Amino acid sequence: MAIKAWWDGQLSQRYWMEITDRPDLGGELTAPQYNIALKPEWSYELVTHVRPGDIVIHWHKKLVGEPAIVGWSRAVGPLSESTMSWTSPGAKDSARHHVDVPNWIMPLGALHLLDAPITSADLQSIFPQIVSTLEGFSYAPFYVYGGRQLRAMQSYLTKFPAELIPVIESVGSLELDAEPNDFPLLPDTKTTPNGHGGGQGWLRDAKLKVAIELHAVQKAVEHYVELGATDILELGKPFDIKLMLGGDERRIEVKGSSGAVDSVLLTRNEVIHARGFESMDLVVVDEIEFERLSNGEYATKGGRIRVWNGWSPSEQSLTAMSYKHELSPSALGNGIPC
Structure with a gap:
């Protein structure tokens, strides 16, 4: 699908927000190239717009007991493609099915966890300022629910406008000046x-x-x-x-x-x-x-x-640096727990 990349050519617009409940926070951005209905989805395709050096802010649904901005990572790159098993959401376990779909992967590094996470309650206290700041920005990280409640988008990756940073930091520090001490290669x-x-x-x-x-x-x-x-x-x-x-x-x-x-x-x-x-x-x-x-x-x-x-x-002129290997039937059948 065509992404309206309003941030192109603006070096200050290097921020994104991942909305997740994953246990391996800060590992990598990974998203299928289309959803379970085999249709493209903007929050997945945004992964292809992340550049090495960009900052990915992490919104975690339950890490600190309530939804909150809990930290950030730097995009490492390079962007790659692989295959992932996609489970249909919403259905009971007996009705779910798995589909192998191509996916995008953007490695992350230098995970920085905030000393004081910025919770949904903190953001609700500056509701008018956030709504006003986000007006006109596509793929924003938050939306208004019920006319008066601020919620994180029901999406995976969103674009975090640089203009939103000082607004957020009026209730808590994003600690973006922290010096990472463990960059991957x-x-x-x-x-x-x-x-x-x-x-x-x-x-x-x-x-x-x-x-x-x-x-x-x-x-x-x-x-x-x-x-x-x-x-x-x-x-x-x-x-x-x-x-x-x-x-x-x-x-x-x-x-x-x-x-x-x-x-x-x-x-x-x-x-x-x-x-x-x-x-x-x-x-x-x-x-x-x-x-x-x-x-x-x-x-x-x-x-x-x-x-x-x-x-x-x-x-x-090209030399292969990696390969995707399709697995044939194993000598141990479906595998043995170990």
Whole structure:
């Protein structure tokens, strides 16, 4: 289905809210690509719009005894696809059935639990301010029930407008300035021992990864501005930049690196999109210098820019990084409890 991505091109709009009762809070966002009726659903498809470095706020239905904002995680990426078993809701156990459906997965990391969860009662106390702030925003995290009660959306993933943060923090801190101390491995760059360019490896610091990505996009934009590009729009998905050049629309996939690279990581969707649009360019900005500042942020500069016009990745240029393996009947039948 077509998502109205009102946040595109707005770097401050990097917040989402997961509504859940899952026991493995902060593990990953996972959603089927369509519901039990085999129809698309916006709250599932929003998972594909989450970018590495985005913050996913967790609304848990019962972790603290009542519905509340209990913490947040950072999106790690990359987005991937798999298969999940979907159970029809609402029916008694004897009437339920399971369907295997494709799903989207966005890994999360750096789970931060709030010292003081912000409960539904806290939010009810600022009901008018929340309703007023959310007016006009699609896919909002809350709705009005019965004309006077604020409730979390009956959905999975919602878009959390940046404008809502100061309103929420009038009754409790989201602690968004907390320094994560346990980032999982993230895609970044390495250089081979002989000094030649390597491929994209893995990095532990999500802030650095985001800083490098944003720097690369900035340098790509500057390059096309010098060529006379207009109507430049930064998107992120399913490609990074859309612009007009010489009267034609061009779409740009951008990859950034702090080291010298001769290969980059691509998602399945990036490959599909690149092959389906003729005026597609690949921009790689590597050898980006960075410095960690006293406030924990990163300053970036420099780099080397390379451009591949009319880019369409061939099968010969791609290397499989993982596989989905279909299970045949087991030697132990349906399995033995252990």
